[in-house]
Amino acid sequence: MTEYLPPAVERELPTREARDLLALVRDLAAREIRPHAADEEEAGRFPRETFTLLSSSGLLSLPYSEEFGGGGQPYEVYLQVLEELAAARLTVGLGVSVHSLACHALATYGTKEARAEHLPDMLGGGLLGAYCLSEPAAGSDAASLTTRARRDGDDWVLDGTKAWITHGGIADFYTVLARTGGPGPRGVTAFLVPGDAPGLSSARPERKMGMKGSVTAQVHFEGVRVPDARRIGDEGQGLTVALAALEAGRLGIAACAVGLAQAALDEALRYTTERRQFGRPVADFQGLRFLMADMATGIEAGRALYLAAARLRDAGRPYGRQAAMAKLFCTDTAMRVTTDAVQLLGGYGYTADFPVERLMREAKVLQIVEGTNQIQRVVIARHLLGAEER
Known part of the structure; x- marks a missing residue:
């Protein structure tokens, strides 16, 4: 066959x-x-x-x-x-x-x-980068970060620890957010740090539920010297720099989520078409067809949402609200679609012999990284209601 x-x-x-x-x-x-x-x-x-x-x-x-x-x-x-x-x-x-x-x-x-x-x-040039914003005690509240950069002549000296860093310990360069001033968002500055800088080290990679091939680790800075020429933007502009990057990054996560969900749907379509029960393919049963129709609809809606946000960005128009919506919707959709794919494969879906169990484990992290989906709701609501709390 x-x-x-x-x-x-x-x-x-x-x-x-x-x-x-x-x-x-x-x-x-x-x-x-x-x-x-x-x-x-x-x-x-x-x-x-x-x-x-x-x-x-x-x-x-x-x-x-x-x-x-x-x-x-x-x-x-x-x-x-x-x-x-x-x-x-x-x-x-x-x-x-x-x-x-x-x-x-x-x-x-x-x-x-x-x-x-x-x-x-x-x-x-074959280099690989990493982005260092989160810390052990500063995740969603990025403005509370404590990694410090102090001026020493024409250099800056960095001390502190960053957490949950994708490519931590294997990256060739790090974009690092560090505190150069007082507390709050206006005291943070961005730096470009070489991966082989003396004093830079990493912890043992995290043991994760999924994406086990992706290295996630704490990165330590102990007296890491960085020339002022590697400062990015003005002093105190770091959170503006960081949040602009995250707006774009949320669209990347949304697109990855749609790809993951599409892979799960394709596997479910393949399996249910080839698997026979009661003398016919299980894809002939209406209950399974309806489930796959819902999965496909969510994927198409997510794709349309992230592309609409991308086109706003390409046109030079504000897109922060749409980026947060895309990240929220697409990652929730990926979680639901991969869970449904496991269900459609039955017992086989729960085994590592089929990819859907891995896809389901991987989908979970997309609801967490680059701003949890609860934070995305905060961002969306702020856009709807204005900058001030109501």
Whole structure:
């Protein structure tokens, strides 16, 4: 019997170049990423060589200016690339999103000299980035961070600990938010720190429910010296820099969530079409059909929501509310779709022999990273009601 192939995702892309790019990404994912995903996740192996390949293929630089080695692609294209990568393996899709997040501060707020010096290697030189905002006692309340940077001549000296850092300990560079002034959001400044800086170290990676191939670890700064030329933006501008990056990063998480959900739906379609009970494929039973129809509808709605936000961003219009909505809706949808996929496969869905149990475990983290979904509701409500509490 010929294996059932779920219908391809129908995408609305702005150019022929974008269509060719998505075809390249799908082919690369099918050959280089998806075949190894299950075994490497079970072994907890980070696929550094995959990121080297993505860098050499121009896929770590897509949303950034061609002037500094970027791909010059609009966000609506970049996010659909992320979706395809996450559908093949979330560790890869999310890793690309985090790398892009780590580049955002310098690309947006850095001096022209600093961008010219560092961005080409960050975007296409095989380097991998990490983003250091959260701390053991400062997660959702980012303005309470305590990592300190003190001025010493032409340098800054960093001391403190960052937590929940994707690529912690293996990154080549870190975008770090540290306190240079008094308490509150106006006392924070952003820095670009090399991964091999003396005094920088990492803890043992966290033991996680899912995404075991993605390295998440605390990063320690003990007297780490950083030249003032590596300061990003003005002193005290760090939280503005950080939150601007997170707005863009939320769209990356939303796209990854849609890719993960699509992978779970495709597996459920394949299984229910080939699995026979009572003399016919289980996909013929109305209860299962209705469940899959709801899964597909949620995925399409999430895709439309993140793309609408991306198009606002590409047009230079405010998109913070829509980004928070996309992150909230798409990650909740991924959790629901992967749970339903496990149910559709029955006992097999609960085993590691089929990918849906891994996808379900991985979906959970997307409701937490880069602002929990409860924080997204806070952000949305503030946009609706105005900056002041009512």
